Amino acid sequence: MAYFEHEGCNLHYEEYGHGTPLLLVHGLGSSTLDWEEQIPALSARYRVIVPDVRGHGRSDKPRERYSIAGFSADLIALIEHLNLGPTHYVGLSMGGMIGFQLAVDQPQLLKSLTIVNSAPEVKLRSRDDYWQWFKRWSLMRVLSLGTIGKALGAKLFPKPEQAHLRQKMAERWAKNDKHAYLASFDAIVGWGVQERLSRVSGPTLVVSADRDYTPVALKETYVKLLPDARLVVIADSRHATPLDQPERFNQTLLEFLTAVDTTPLRITDPC
Secondary structure, eight states: OEEEEETTEEEEEEEESOSSEEEEEOOTTOOGGGGTTTHHHHHTTSEEEEEOOTTSTTSOOOSSOOOHHHHHHHHHHHHHHTTOOSEEEEEETHHHHHHHHHHHHOGGGEEEEEEESOOSBOOOOSHHHHHHHHHHHHHHHHSOHHHHHHHHHHHHOOSGGGHHHHHHHHHHHHTSOHHHHHHHHHHHTTOBOGGGGGGOOSOEEEEEETTOSSOHHHHHHHHTTSTTEEEEEESSOOSOHHHHSHHHHHHHHHHHHHHHHHSOOOOOOOO
8 A cells, every 4th residue: 555645646556566567546436445456456566556546545635626637647747657668558438438538638658558448638529419318417515425326336247246346336335435435527528639549659559448427339430430449349338347247357458568569669660
């Protein structure tokens, strides 16, 4: 367990293993615990750094407005604090949004980018978009985090044999700070960097569950906007793919990382 300070906020992170650095960044309302099925497999080959995003887990939860750009700045500070150099980045959901932000702002800091069940923008465009957002915004302010966690657990892990995952989610969600959770949700809505995706210079892996909140077709669309990207769809999975299909996810990720690490840099002659 370690901490570093950035802009007056103490931010928690954990480190495992040795080798090329690999950042694992969780989603909204989650923490380092969400990578428990990945850390053993990945730390056997990589120096794995797992942070708690500002407002989450063991990191400070300042009473202020949050932003995806601000979360990204925290991670840039962590990369500099640990003197990592170019690092592999894996982000789930909101963690993927932070990864997109970092990759368009500071592409030289990333060796590769892996986006899991996420998107490069969350824009409200239609009347129905606004209505769905308003319903969710209102419910989150009325319901307890424990109730929200139980509802999400039932949606993400509906199988009888996934009872332990439902219980974990309910217990972990209830420990969130309500103000920080809502501030993080507000940071997501309206955010976007899709028009800047051409700046993502490194290899990109986009992982989509076949039953994610957002359709696979959405990922197919933005993958085409990335200079060097591929899409992998994982079957029989929902939004929390690293938890509901850990073996398939770990295999997919390790194959991608190995390919990146063993492919020589391409040097092109100037025109």
